Structure formats: structure tokens, C-alpha cells
Amino acid sequence: MSGSEMGFRSFDPESSFFSYPTSHLHIEELSASIVRSHRETTQYRPEELQALRWKVFSREEIHAYQSKSVDEMWQHCAVRLTDAVQYVVEFAKRIPGFRQLCQNDQIALLKSGSMEVVLVRMSRMFNTENNTVFFDGKFAGTELFKSLACGDLIAAVFDFAHNLCALRLTEQQMAVFTALVLINADRPCLEDRERVQKVRRDVELALSHIMHRDNQESLLHKLYQRVPVLKSLCALHIEKLRWFRQLYPLTVHSLFPPLYKELFGSDTDIQSLTTH
Numbered sequence: 227m228s229g230s231e232m233g234f235r236s237f238d239p240e241s242s243f244f245s246y247p248t249s250h251l252h253i254e255e256l257s258a259s260i261v262r263s264h265r266e267t268t269q270y271r272p273e274e275l276q277a278l279r280w281k282v283f284s285r286e287e288i289h290a291y292q293s294k295s296v297d298e299m300w301q302h303c304a305v306r307l308t309d310a311v312q313y314v315v316e317f318a319k320r321i322p323g324f325r326q327l328c329q330n331d332q333i334a335l336l337k338s339g340s341m342e343v344v345l346v347r348m349s350r351m352f353n354t355e356n357n358t359v360f361f362d363g364k365f366a367g368t369e370l371f372k373s374l375a376c377g378d379l380i381a382a383v384f385d386f387a388h389n390l391c392a393l394r395l396t397e398q399q400m401a402v403f404t405a406l407v408l409i410n411a412d413r414p415c416l417e418d419r420e421r422v423q424k425v426r427r428d429v430e431l432a433l434s435h436i437m438h439r440d441n442q443e444s445l446l447h448k449l450y451q452r453v454p455v456l457k458s459l460c461a462l463h464i465e466k467l468r469w470f471r472q473l474y475p476l477t478v479h480s481l482f483p484p485l486y487k488e489l490f491g492s493d494t495d496i497q498s499l500t501t502h
């Protein structure tokens with residue numbers, strides 16, 4: 227196996243900055259740091275979700291959600307999503323390598339990747355045995371979200387969560403996979419793509435290292451196959467948001483969280499991410 231295959235890179239005097247050899251120790255430290263950041267920034271611990279696994283909404287509670295108006299339910303989910311995104315922002319800021327990126331690139335990666343990370347993390351809150359997701363303190367099926375009037379988006383969100391949950395990723399595997407989803411050098415509006423790629427390369431090595439250590443390398447290609455689905459889910463979310471905003475412009479303007487509008491609205495500049 228050549229040095230580059232083992233993850234070692236030779237010194238390149240012309241490179242924009244010193245390209246350090248990626249040692250196994252560096253990769254192990256990076257993995258440990260990403261796992262710690264993940265554990266510190268997930269809203270619910272796995273054991274908490276496990277304990278609540280069979281706590282489902284009653285018919286009356288489901289009916290109450292279904293009786294909400296479209297704009298009320300959209301606002302409710304937008305607030306939930308924004309909460310989840312703020313934890314993802316905190317996760318990103320604690321990833322070595324992400325912090326070293328310029329602020330513009332940190333914001334560009336969060337703007338295009340935070341929803342994807344939320345959707346990956348959502349698979350931790352999914353119960354494949356009754357096809358429910360943890361929402362507002364209990365587990366809910368798709369029928370609870372009927373008043374959103376975007377059944378195709380909800381079905382796709384559930385389908386994605388179900389498929390990923392079925393892979394039974396460990397928290398460590400989930401942590402490094404979400405870091406990989408976030409640190410993507412193909413995202414739009416990046417200033418230093420090469421630097422993002424170098425950070426991504428080490429996270430890729432970290433994921434391969436963890437999957438090899440867990441003897442689950444066969445999962446790697448399944449994980450990489452889920453990435454394009456994430457992209458299409460986020461596009462569908464943006465499409466639905468455009469539809470919703472045409473119907474309820476005032477709700478979006480005055481009742482949606484500013485961070486939600488900055489991340490998913492039209493190209494408004496990101497204020498609240500920088501002031502964090």
C-alpha cells in the first residue's frame with residue numbers, strides 16, 4: 227500500500243500551506259473529537275430516546291395536531307427545525323478543521339448542509355417497528371403531520387429516516403458521517419475549496435477507520451448512496467417552503483425564526499450564524 231493510500235501525503239513545497247502527513251494518531255484524535263462534539267450537541271441521548279420508544283400520541287392528541295391550520299403547523303415545525311439546526315451549528319463549530327476554515331466557508335457549509343445533518347440525525351429519533359419519529363416529546367407517525375399539506379415531503383422525510391435508521395449506525399459512526407455530510411467541498415459559494423477538501427479528506431479517513439474498526443466497511447457504500455437522497459429531500463423542502471410562503475407570506479415574514487429564513491429563505495445574508 228503506497229503512502230497516499232495509507233493516508234500519508236508527501237510534503238508539497240508549492241502547496242498553499244504545509245500539507246501534513248495524516249497519521250493514524252491524527253485520524254484517531256480527529257474521530258474522538260468529532261464523536262465528543264456529536265455527543266455534546268445532540269438534543270436527546272440514545273438512552274433517552276430508547277426509554278421513550280413506545281410513548282406514542284393518543285388518537286385525541288393526533289387529532290389536535292391534525293386540526294391545526296396549515297400555517298400554524300408549518301410554524302411549529304419550522305421552530306423545531308431551527309432548534310435542531312442550532313445544535314448542528316454548535317456541532318460544526320466543535321469539529322477540528324471546520325473552525326480553521328474561513329468564516330465565509332463555515333457559513334456556506336452550514337447554509338447548504340445543516341438541513342442534511344438534521345435529517346441524518348433524525349434517523350436516531352426514528353422507530354422502524356411502527357414507523358414513528360420523536361416529535362414534541364412522543365413518537366408520531368406521518369398522519370400527525372397531515373395539516374402541513376405536504377404529504378410528499380413528509381413521506382420522503384420518513385422514508386429517508388427509516389432507511390438510515392435500519393442501518394443501525396452507532397453514535398460514533400453517526401457522528402463522523404454527519405461531519406462528512408457537512409464538510410463537502412462541492413458546496414456552492416466556497417472561497418477556499420481546496421482547504422475544505424483537505425479537511426474532508428481526513429474526515430473520510432476517520433469514517434473508513436471507524437467502519438473498519440467496527441468490521442462494518444460494507445456499510446460505507448450504503449451510507450454514500452444515501453447522500454444524493456439527502457440533496458433531493460432538501461430541494462423538496464425548499465420547493466415546499468416557496469409554495470407555503472406564497473400562501474402565507476406574513477407567517478413566514480413575522481412568525482418564522484430568523485435563522486430558518488436566513489438558511490432556507492431566498493438568498494438573504496446570514497446574520498445570526500455570524501453573531502453566534
Ligand SMILES: O=S(=O)(c1ccc(F)cc1)C1(c2ccc(OCc3ccccc3)cc2)CCCC1
Nearest residue numbers: 300303304306307310348359361371380383463
Ligand atoms: O420533528 S420535526 O419537526 C418533523 C417534521 C416533519 C416530519 F415529517 C418529521 C419530523 C423535525 C423536522 C422539521 C422540519 C423538517 O423538514 C422541513 C419542514 C417540513 C415540513 C414543514 C416545515 C419544514 C424535517 C424534520 C425533525 C428534526 C428537526 C425537526
